[in-house]
Amino acid sequence: QKEVEQDPGPLSVPEGAIVSLNCTYSNSAFQYFMWYRQYSRKGPELLMYTYSSGNKEDGRFTAQVDKSSKYISLFIRDSQPSDSATYLCAMSLMDSSYKLIFGSGTRLLVRP
Amino acid sequence: SQTIHQWPATLVQPVGSPLSLECTVEGTSNPNLYWYRQAAGRGLQLLFYSVGIGQISSEVPQNLSASRPQDRQFILSSKKLLLSDSGFYLCAWKSSGNTIYFGEGSWLTVV
Numbered sequence: 686q687k688e689v690e691q692d693p694g695p696l697s698v699p700e701g702a703i704v705s706l707n708c709t710y711s712n713s714a715f716q717y718f719m720w721y722r723q724y725s726r727k728g729p730e731l732l733m734y735t736y737s738s739g740n741k742e743d744g745r746f747t748a749q750v751d752k753s754s755k756y757i758s759l760f761i762r763d764s765q766p767s768d769s770a771t772y773l774c775a776m777s778l779m780d781s782s783y784k785l786i787f788g789s790g791t792r793l794l795v796r797p
Numbered sequence: 798s799q800t801i802h803q804w805p806a807t808l809v810q811p812v813g814s815p816l817s818l819e820c821t822v823e824g825t826s827n828p829n830l831y832w833y834r835q836a837a838g839r840g841l842q843l844l845f846y847s848v849g850i851g852q853i854s855s856e857v858p859q860n861l862s863a864s865r866p867q868d869r870q871f872i873l874s875s876k877k878l879l880l881s882d883s884g885f886y887l888c889a890w891k892s893s894g895n896t897i898y899f900g901e902g903s904w905l906t907v908v
Contacts, residue, residue: 691840717895728803728887728899729841773840775897782846782854783829783891789840 688712691774691788699796704761708774708788711755715776718750719785720759723771732772733759736779764795799824803888803900810907816861816875818903820888823869829891830871832863833899834884841887847871883907 691708698704706720717736721729733748735741741748747760757776761768771792775785803820810816822828829848833841843856845863853863860879864872871888888900 689840719897721899726885726902726904728901731896731898734896775841779895781848783895783897784831784843784846784856785841785897786843787840 686711687789688786689774689776689788692791693789695792695794697794697796698764700764700766702764702795704764704768704793704795706759706761706772706774706791706793708757709755710757710776710786712778712786713752713755714778715786716779717777717783718748718757719775719777720746720748721773721775722768723773723790725770729773761793764793766795766797769793769795799890799892799898801888801890801898801900803903805903806901807904808906810878810905812880812907813877816873816878816882816905818873818886818888818905820871820873820900821869822890825869825890825892827868830865830869831889831891831897832871832873833887833889835887835902836884845873878907880907 689710719734720732723729738750738752745762749758771790773790774788800823831846832844835841847865861875886903891897
């Protein structure tokens with residue numbers, strides 16, 4: 686079993702839709718959760734990060750963490766064609782290494 | 798502001814040839830540094846990380862090695878490349894705020 690599971694998609698939605706991207710994890714010791722966006726042939730770009738359970742909002746993006754269920758989500762409101770990319774969840778133990786364990790990524794396509 | 802530079806951006810190397818990918822970070826001191834590899838359509842796999850000069854931790858036994866000769870320089874090397882070493886190699890650094898940022902990556906094709 687992978688430490689972090691993420692549906693690879695692709696997920697295709699019309700412009701303006703609300704998008705929900707999800708990851709589950711098995712290690713309850715993970716303390717730090719991040720979402721990255723990656724365009725084709727580019728390095729990942731950090732979108733959101735959070736330490737705690739609950740919601741964190743930044744513009745059209747909301748990150749949600751449920752540590753009791755070991756489940757994290759990223760919501761994108763009013764999705765745009767420019768949001769078309771691969772979205773990667775990542776998490777860390779917050780030890781001295783802060784090394785991130787990644788999901789496999791979900792490919793999102795927002796249709797005009 | 799902090800920036801990360803990674804080069805070369807693209808390279809095609811024959812099997813059995815050596816490899817050197819370089820990464821430097823500007824605008825910070827003593828950052829944690831990381832090398833990840835991403836196979837086509839896959840997530841990121843951590844290869845090496847370093848918490849300081851000369852300190853290298855290997856996550857995956859393989860044909861690669863890493864070195865950190867200076868505080869903000871991280872190098873990924875191989876003496877003899879294998880076909881399976883092809884992929885997208887990403888360098889990353891950890892900020893004081895515990896966020897991790899990636900470079901633009903190096904595309905390696907071993908032929």
